Amino acid sequence: xxxNLFVGIAEGLRSSLGGLPLEINExxxxxxxxxxxxxxxLLSALWLVYMERxxxxxxxxxxxxxxxxxxxxxxxxxxxxxxMAKEIFINKEADKVCFLLASTLIFVPTLMxxxxxxxxxxxxxxxxxIGLLYLIAITSLDVILFWLSGxxxxxxxxxxxxxxxxxxxxxxxxxxxxxxxGVVMLTGTLNLSEIIEAQEHTWFIFTQxxxxxxxxxCGLAECNRTPFDLVEGESELVQGFSTEYSGxxxxxxxxxxxxxxxxxxxxxxxxxxxxxxxxxxxxFIPSWLWLFLKMYVMMFLMMQIRWTYPRxxxxxxxGFGWKVLLPLSLANVFITGAGxxxxxxxxx
Amino acid sequence: xxxxxxxxxxxxxxxxxxHGVFRILLTLDGERVVKAEPIPGYLHRGVEKLAEARTYxxxxxxxxxxxxxAAMLQNWGYVMAVEKLMGIEVPERAEYMRVICxxxxxxxxxxxxxxxxxxxxxxxxxxxLALRERETTMDLLEELTGSRMTLxxxxxxxxxxxxxxxxxDKVDKFMDKMPAYIxxxxxxIAGNEIFQxxxxxxxxxxxxxxxxxxxxxxxxxxxxxxxxxxxAKPYSVYDRIDFDVPLGTNGDCYDRFYCRLQEMRxxxxxxxxxxxxxxxxxxxxxxxxxxVLKPPKGEAYEEIESSKGIIGYYVVSDGSAKPYxxxxxxxxxxxLGYLDxxxxxxxxxxxxxxxxxxxxxxxxxxx
Numbered sequence: 001x002x003x004n005l006f007v008g009i010a011e012g013l014r015s016s017l018g019g020l021p022l023e024i025n026e027x028x029x030x031x032x033x034x035x036x037x038x039x040x041x042l043l044s045a046l047w048l049v050y051m052e053r054x055x056x057x058x059x060x061x062x063x064x065x066x067x068x069x070x071x072x073x074x075x076x077x078x079x080x081x082x083x084m085a086k087e088i089f090i091n092k093e094a095d096k097v098c099f100l101l102a103s104t105l106i107f108v109p110t111l112m113x114x115x116x117x118x119x120x121x122x123x124x125x126x127x128x129x130i131g132l133l134y135l136i137a138i139t140s141l142d143v144i145l146f147w148l149s150g151x152x153x154x155x156x157x158x159x160x161x162x163x164x165x166x167x168x169x170x171x172x173x174x175x176x177x178x179x180x181x182g183v184v185m186l187t188g189t190l191n192l193s194e195i196i197e198a199q200e201h202t203w204f205i206f207t208q209x210x211x212x213x214x215x216x217x218c219g220l221a222e223c224n225r226t227p228f229d230l231v232e233g234e235s236e237l238v239q240g241f242s243t244e245y246s247g248x249x250x251x252x253x254x255x256x257x258x259x260x261x262x263x264x265x266x267x268x269x270x271x272x273x274x275x276x277x278x279x280x281x282x283x284f285i286p287s288w289l290w291l292f293l294k295m296y297v298m299m300f301l302m303m304q305i306r307w308t309y310p311r312x313x314x315x316x317x318x319g320f321g322w323k324v325l326l327p328l329s330l331a332n333v334f335i336t337g338a339g340x341x342x343x344x345x346x347x348x
Numbered sequence: 349x350x351x352x353x354x355x356x357x358x359x360x361x362x363x364x365x366x367h368g369v370f371r372i373l374l375t376l377d378g379e380r381v382v383k384a385e386p387i388p389g390y391l392h393r394g395v396e397k398l399a400e401a402r403t404y405x406x407x408x409x410x411x412x413x414x415x416x417x418a419a420m421l422q423n424w425g426y427v428m429a430v431e432k433l434m435g436i437e438v439p440e441r442a443e444y445m446r447v448i449c450x451x452x453x454x455x456x457x458x459x460x461x462x463x464x465x466x467x468x469x470x471x472x473x474x475x476x477l478a479l480r481e482r483e484t485t486m487d488l489l490e491e492l493t494g495s496r497m498t499l500x501x502x503x504x505x506x507x508x509x510x511x512x513x514x515x516x517d518k519v520d521k522f523m524d525k526m527p528a529y530i531x532x533x534x535x536x537i538a539g540n541e542i543f544q545x546x547x548x549x550x551x552x553x554x555x556x557x558x559x560x561x562x563x564x565x566x567x568x569x570x571x572x573x574x575x576x577x578x579x580a581k582p583y584s585v586y587d588r589i590d591f592d593v594p595l596g597t598n599g600d601c602y603d604r605f606y607c608r609l610q611e612m613r614x615x616x617x618x619x620x621x622x623x624x625x626x627x628x629x630x631x632x633x634x635x636x637x638x639x640v641l642k643p644p645k646g647e648a649y650e651e652i653e654s655s656k657g658i659i660g661y662y663v664v665s666d667g668s669a670k671p672y673x674x675x676x677x678x679x680x681x682x683x684l685g686y687l688d689x690x691x692x693x694x695x696x697x698x699x700x701x702x703x704x705x706x707x708x709x710x711x712x713x714x715x
Contacts, residue, residue, distance in 0.1 A: 056472075056473075059473055060472075060473050060476035060477065061476065061477065061480050062476065156355060156357050157357075160357075160379070160696065226470055227470065227542050229470070230697065307472065307473045308471065308473060308536070308540075309470070309471060309540060309542050310466065310469035310470035310471035310537075310540060310542050310543045310546060311469065311470030311542070311546075312542060312545070312546075313545075313546055313695060313697040313698065314379055314695060314696075314697060315695060316545055316546075
């Protein structure tokens with residue numbers, strides 16, 4: 001019954017606006033879709049902050065937030081309220097424009113990417129033919145913003161954090177993109193909906209296990225999560241590139257980290273875990289709910305990893321990315337190609 | 349070509365990982381340290397000067413605040429020095445209580461050392477778990493002395509009070525559970541590959557250098573030098589208790605960390621034996637001490653093995669009720685002597701790892 005909830009809402013909206021010309025009709029529906037995605041990501045970030053704090057607490061034999069609101073559910077709301085009331089203090093010598101620009105624009109790449117993600121069957125806001133390429137290209141833009149904030153703060157700790165973030169995020173994008181080539185080779189398309197449909201019988205995690213692991217590791221590095229969080233390296237760089245930020249500007253960085261995690265987890269679920277496909281044909285749970293479930297499983301894994309492992313040193317991190325992950329990802333492409341050739345030759 | 353420039357970075361007094369208000373002025377070339385200048389003194393409270401205006405017993409709470417994580421060991425060194433000066437005999441039961449309380453303090457200190465080191469390298473969970481055990485230790489110490497951290501338990505001639513009813517059994521039960529917790533830290537922190545990559549072969553101190561710089565405690569033993577005052581020059585009742593001294597092999601950060609972890613296992617052994625042995629011993633917990641302490645003119649120096657190194661007290665008396673001069677040979681302060689050389693040429697993340705492995709505490713460094 002809930003399967004076509006969002007599709008139904010869109011149809012209902014289109015029909016209720018029936019009197020208007022087609023372009024304006026479509027434009028209004030698109031606007032509603034995008035506002036819906038915006039609301040989703042903001043509420044997600046809110047929920048994920050709470051989830052992270054609770055999971056961290058339970059892993060550490062303590063309780064976590066449990067006072068504000070029932071079971072501490074309103075903790076993030078209280079946090080954001082507090083941050084909104086704080087003064088955004090800008091250093092005298094900081095580059096004011098870049099300082100504020102970095103924190104203002106931090107959500108932009110995430111939102112741009114979410115527009116192409118198929119949340120369920122026929123539920124992508126924009127079903128782009130080159131969805132995967134667009135996604136990879138836009139997520140690379142995050143690097144600029146972290147770098148910008150590190151530079152504009154006029155603080156040596158932030159500068160080191162910004163420089164580290166450029167090195168880390170750029171180096172880990174390479175293996176990430178190259179392993180995705182394996183998936184593209186298997187499906188022959190960059191369209192995310194078609195990639196999902198191609199996983200109807202087997203999910204790509206089984207046919208591309210190395211790619212899954214490498215993608216997940218690189219995803220952690222892209223989100224600046226432990227063990228790759230030397231960019232913020234709390235015990236070394238105080239708060240890294242966002243040291244000088246306070247108030248709402250800091251809240252933007254804080255929430256954007258979770259928004260980025262959402263994107264990476266969605267991507268992992270779509271590319272390797274079958275997206276909105278129900279495993280074993282269990283379609284009593286609607287497709288979009290399957291995607292969310294898979295996304296949250298990956299999210300839980302990310303949080304568990306964060307609270308278990310210490311962080312890498314910068315040279316070990318670069319060594320791992322360039323000397324281990326990159327050759328492995330190239331090997332993955334080679335093996336996939338060879339495998340496909342043999343598969344076709346045998347005639348399976 | 350691009351021009352590069354060295355820059356100064358203050359690993360300032362306010363920093364999440366300097367274990368207190370400690371400042372290191374780093375000169376960095378990119379991420380590599382060219383020069384490191386440790387600047388202590390932000391917690392200097394003039395304890396040695398204050399001693400000149402306090403009586404001998406009034407000075408005991410000041411010693412608590414030196415290494416506040418292992419307060420009993422600081423008290424103990426001081427009262428031993430004064431007892432040596434005055435020639436006071438300490439009853440056997442008091443010696444056993446000192447050992448039990450001292451080893452509990454050592455355990456508390458090592459738990460913080462392990463926990464904060466895990467946090468410094470990024471594994472926050474290790475810190476939270478270590479502090480869970482520390483809570484039990486502090487509950488036990490609170491029941492014994494009335495205070496969780498600044499114990500002031502030792503008195504000149506013995507200890508302040510005997511163990512309350514059932515306290516020794518609680519210590520025994522806690523020691524039964526402790527090995528499982530230590531295995532947990534071993535697996536979560538020491539066994540972690542990333543942690544090992546961060547700490548192995550980092551900050552190597554050769555044994556000869558360690559001896560020539562007067563390092564002590566796990567910093568010395570991590571380099572393989574077998575010198576633990578409890579075995580080398582046994583004091584109190586340590587000669588009746590059977591325990592091993594863990595030694596490192598490479599002298600790197602991992603070895604120093606692992607020494608502390610292994611020492612916790614030895615503390616369990618010592619405490620179990622001490623609790624068993626004290627049951628046979630009855631008697632007062634404080635010796636024959638005059639009401640007003642006026643040591644004869646002279647000087648005495650006593651040192652004991654504290655959790656962070658060797659703590660020594662040099663007490664000079666001029667015959668009055670107040671000491672003429674007290675000097676504290678602080679383990680953490682002397683352990684920092686090698687820091688400048690140790691930090692040359694390492695990366696910024698290693699600075700934190702090395703500083704954490706030396707396990708300093710600013711109360712002791714600055715006195």
